Amino acid sequence: MSLTGYERGDGRWGFRNHVLILPLHQILSSSAREIEAKSEGAVAVSHDWSQVIEKDHERIIHSLAGNATNPNLYATVLLRLGTPIEDEVIARAKKYGNTKLIEVSLTEAKSIENLTQAGIQRANELLKEAKAQQRVSAPLSAIILGLECGGSDAYSGITANPALGVASDELVAQGATSILGETMEILGAEHLLAQRAITKEVGQQIIDVVARYEASINYEGIDIRGAQPSRGNIEGGLSTLEEKSLGAAKKAGNAQFTGVLEYAIAPTKPGLYFMDTPGHDIEQLTGFGAAGVNITVFTTGRGTPTGSAVMPTIKVATNSEMANAIPDIIDLNSGTIADGTQSLEENGKLIYQLILDVANGQLTKAELGGHHEFNLSRLYGSSL
Amino acid sequence: MSITGFAHKGRGVGVRDHQLILPSVVCSTHVSRKIANEVGALTFAHQNGCGIIGIDVPGVDNFFIELANHPNVQSVLVVSLGCETIQGPELLPKINRELSRLLVIQESGGASGTYEAGVDQAKQLRDNFKSAPAVIEKLVVGLDLSRSVENLSSLKAALTEAGLELVIEDQLGVSEHNLAKLMSKNAQIILSFADDNQPPSGFPLIPVINIASASPLHLALAAEFDLPSTATAQEIIELITAVGNGQKTKSEVSGIGEIVAPRSVRSV
Numbered sequence: 001m002s003l004t005g006y007e008r009g010d011g012r013w014g015f016r017n018h019v020l021i022l023p024l025h026q027i028l029s030s031s032a033r034e035i036e037a038k039s040e041g042a043v044a045v046s047h048d049w050s051q052v053i054e055k056d057h058e059r060i061i062h063s064l065a066g067n068a069t070n071p072n073l074y075a076t077v078l079l080r081l082g083t084p085i086e087d088e089v090i091a092r093a094k095k096y097g098n099t100k101l102i103e104v105s106l107t108e109a110k111s112i113e114n115l116t117q118a119g120i121q122r123a124n125e126l127l128k129e130a131k132a133q134q135r136v137s138a139p140l141s142a143i144i145l146g147l148e149c150g151g152s153d154a155y156s157g158i159t160a161n162p163a164l165g166v167a168s169d170e171l172v173a174q175g176a177t178s179i180l181g182e183t184m185e186i187l188g189a190e191h192l193l194a195q196r197a198i199t200k201e202v203g204q205q206i207i208d209v210v211a212r213y214e215a216s217i218n219y220e221g222i223d224i225r226g227a228q229p230s231r232g233n234i235e236g237g238l239s240t241l242e243e244k245s246l247g248a249a250k251k252a253g254n255a256q257f258t259g260v261l262e263y264a265i266a267p268t269k270p271g272l273y274f275m276d277t278p279g280h281d282i283e284q285l286t287g288f289g290a291a292g293v294n295i296t297v298f299t300t301g302r303g304t305p306t307g308s309a310v311m312p313t314i315k316v317a318t319n320s321e322m323a324n325a326i327p328d329i330i331d332l333n334s335g336t337i338a339d340g341t342q343s344l345e346e347n348g349k350l351i352y353q354l355i356l357d358v359a360n361g362q363l364t365k366a367e368l369g370g371h372h373e374f375n376l377s378r379l380y381g382s383s384l
Numbered sequence: 385m386s387i388t389g390f391a392h393k394g395r396g397v398g399v400r401d402h403q404l405i406l407p408s409v410v411c412s413t414h415v416s417r418k419i420a421n422e423v424g425a426l427t428f429a430h431q432n433g434c435g436i437i438g439i440d441v442p443g444v445d446n447f448f449i450e451l452a453n454h455p456n457v458q459s460v461l462v463v464s465l466g467c468e469t470i471q472g473p474e475l476l477p478k479i480n481r482e483l484s485r486l487l488v489i490q491e492s493g494g495a496s497g498t499y500e501a502g503v504d505q506a507k508q509l510r511d512n513f514k515s516a517p518a519v520i521e522k523l524v525v526g527l528d529l530s531r532s533v534e535n536l537s538s539l540k541a542a543l544t545e546a547g548l549e550l551v552i553e554d555q556l557g558v559s560e561h562n563l564a565k566l567m568s569k570n571a572q573i574i575l576s577f578a579d580d581n582q583p584p585s586g587f588p589l590i591p592v593i594n595i596a597s598a599s600p601l602h603l604a605l606a607a608e609f610d611l612p613s614t615a616t617a618q619e620i621i622e623l624i625t626a627v628g629n630g631q632k633t634k635s636e637v638s639g640i641g642e643i644v645a646p647r648s649v650r651s652v
Contacts, residue, residue: 026560027583029429030639033417046429048642050558050582081583081601106583107604112638151467184652217652222438224652230434232467280435280651282410302467305495306411326494369495371414375431379650 004360005138005294010098012071013142015294015359017130018043019123020076020309022068024086026050028079028106031116035077036372038116039123042077043309045374051085056378062264063376064089066290069097070310071144074130076100077122079115082107096266097292102126135361141175141270143359146288146296146311147251148181150281152229153236153301155318157247159347160299160334164316165253166348167297167355168272172255177270179261179293180252181277181284183213184228188242189249193274197257205260209276216379228279236301251299263377264290281306283377285313295359297351305329306373307366312358315365316351331358331365385547385621387628389572390458391518394482398456399523399572399628401515402426402589403506405461406452408475409433409468415495416463419502423510425461426588428643434468435651445470445478447645450568452479455524456589459483459509461502466490483509522549523628526571526590528562529554530579531597542617548624559585560644563592573627575620584608584634586641591633593623610634 006014021032021044029046036044045067049060068076068089076093080086082105093101102122109115147168149156168178180186186193190210197203217224229238238244258271264287267273275291277284281304288296289310296311298304301318303326317323320335332354336342342350358364390401403425407416410431420427432444448470452460460479464472466488476486485505492498525548533539543550551569553562559576566574567590574592576585580599586592596602596609606612610623610633627633635641 025583026642026644027585027640029642034639046642048431048560048644050560052558082604083581083601107601110604111607112640151465216650217437222649224437228652230467230469231471235467278435278651280431282431283435283651302465303490303494304411304465304467305415305489322490326490326497328494328496369414370418373410373414375410377651378647380648 003138003140003142003356004135005142006133007136008071008098012097012292013138013294014071014073016072016312017074017133018072018310019126019130020068020073021079021119021123022064022076023047023079024064024089025081031112031119032079034116035119035123039120040127042123042127043372045309045372047374047376049376051083055380059263059379060376061089061092063286063290065092065096066264067286067310068093068101069099070289071097071292072294072310073099074133075102075126077119077126078103079119080105100126139175140171143171143176143295143355144293145171145176145178145355146181146293147178148281148284148296149185149248149251149299151300151302151304152233152238152244152248153318154238155335155338156299156301157250159337160316160318161247161250163334163337163344163347163351164251164297164299166345167352168251169253169255170352172272175270177267177273178252179267179273179275179288179291181275181287182248182279183210183276184224184279185248186210186245187214187224189245193249193257202257202259206257206274209260213276232302261291263287266292278377280375282373282375285373286375286377295355297355303329305366305369305371307364307369307371309372309374312364313366314354314358328369329365385625387520387523387625388517389520389628390515392455392458392515394480395453395457396455397518397520399520399591400456400589401458402456403459403510404452404457404589405463405502405506406448408448408462408464408470408472411465411468412463412489415489415498415502418499419461419463419506422503423506425506428588430643430645432645432647433470436469436649437652438649440647440649441469443646445475447564448475449478451589452484454567454589455570455572458515459513461506461509462486463498463502464488483513485509520628522547524549524551524570524572525624526566526569526574527552528559528566528574528576530556530559530562530582531577533577539617542621546621558582563587564644564646573624584640586635588641588643591627592635592641593627593633594635608634608638
């Protein structure tokens with residue numbers, strides 16, 4: 001079937017044409033939310049960063065600048081105070097992509113009320129321009145797929161995750177990009193993933209990133225293998241972190257790994273990647289958004305409503321009971337595999353088809369619900 | 385100084401009568417905001433409650449408990465997802481049992497079911513339990529000293545003389561950590577002296593009176609400060625009295641200020 005999208009002129013494609021409202025200081029977050037509510041379709045995020053230079057400075061600047069230029073955006077309205085640190089974010093964003101960047105400054109607006117009004121006006125002008133743009137035929141290589149799971153249960157590794165792996169393999173085979181994240185959730189399975197690396201060096205990188213991750217947690221005096229799986233996972237039937245990891249890694253199918261990415265760093269050529277992200281669902285989504293992921297599939301066993309302002313996020317249920325109980329959260333049910341009414345391949349093809357449908361404009365449940373969770377990931381002292 | 389506030393059973397007397405929709409995890413912040421917007425309650429975005437480890441678990445848990453038990457709070461609806469680290473059903477018994485309720489998204493028909501039930505419960509909590517007016521004998525005022533303040537000792541003496549109880553946080557730099565700690569100390573009103581290079585601040589549950597410095601940024605943002613750098617102790621006391629009796633601060637009108645929970649360990 002045909003794929004359509006918005007060509008960005010920097011080699012990347014978008015499947016949405018959003019106008020993002022991005023506050024560059026936490027006190028501008030409430031204004032961003034109000035602009036979203038009162039404009040004709042802008043999306044906003046909020047965060048708690050006060051422009052302090054901290055150990056995680058680079059990670060934060062990167063997360064903000066990367067999300068400001070995600071290929072699903074037509075434009076970003078940056079709400080700012082007028083400080084030099086904001087100039088740093090904006091300069092970085094200009095390096096990352098072609099997204100139109102419009103600045104609205106509190107020191108120029110003089111008051112929050114004026115800033116909000118100016119933001120609404122600019123957003124509406126940009127939305128008008130965005131709506132006038134036409135989708136054009138796009139190659140399958142336009143897809144940069146994010147693979148995520150959250151609230152995993154005992155079904156995750158036998159239903160939704162391997163079914164998503166079928167879809168990921170099919171897309172990668174056709175020249176698309178697919179990114180597996182959540183370092184904690186490959187811990188214990190890293191040797192298996194390393195065997196699938198395209199070169200010995202990439203294989204070693206996978207091993208190294210996992211070791212670095214475990215050391216960063218041990219730095220805090222915590223044995224991650226004792227802290228995970230989470231209580232929600234255990235209630236969902238998972239026994240050990242290794243079991244969780246073996247299931248989580250199945251999202252990446254059987255394709256070769258082309259490379260390893262640091263948190264929020266964009267891939268430079270197609271293929272399957274592993275990205276070092278926290279398992280925290282929203283920190284992972286923020287990292288994917290900054291890396292230019294333009295569509296995410298999120299498998300869930302317990303059911304979680306979260307989404308992203310910059311990426312359509314498809315929820316796939318691992319079991320039918322949950323899928324039927326909270327249909328307003330779930331886009332597709334892979335519980336049918338455990339029920340015996342669908343094969344893994346059949347369900348995987350449905351996920352593949354849904355990825356294309358959503359890329360072509362079909363709205364996800366998270367989009368319909370207005371979910372725009374966002375979270376600046378910090379390593380604090382444990383930035384190994 | 386004569387201030388009439390609101391008697392909040394189990395929480396003390398507050399200068400505000402806020403209903404708090406408390407998301408126990410980032411995943412329930414959006415549903416919480418939808419409920420809060422519909423019923424006129426307060427809520428806040430945050431990125432906590434799951435994927436946290438070590439000392440951050442009791443740290444975030446205690447922070448949520450202190451927010452829920454703050455004297456400016458009339459009632460609380462905790463909105464939980466169900467599979468997170470900070471479990472709603474365990475959080476609820478640790479907060480004031482008066483006028484506190486819980487909804488779990490995964491057990492309440494998802495986001496839409498939780499929204500409908502949440503609006504219903506929040507309205508019941510608000511409409512069936514009117515707070516009685518009560519005189520505040522000793523108002524607790526927090527001082528956020530994010531910058532060095534001239535004549536601080538004479539200001540403190542004047543505030544104490546006026547019958548106020550002072551609690552102080554003086555970590556220099558951004559205000560957010562001081563504000564959170566002042567909340568923990570049950571400050572009912574906060575006087576914030578923002579750093580010269582930081583804008584005015586706010587805190588959802590607490591009226592924050594922002595007092596400017598003479599820095600270029602503060603002069604440029606004069607409209608968002610409640611008082612200029614030249615404000616006298618008498619003017620500050622008069623404004624505290626007015627705010628205590630219901631006058632809104634600039635930050636309450638604009639709604640600025642995200643809540644920052646104490647964190648020191650990376651998310652897993």
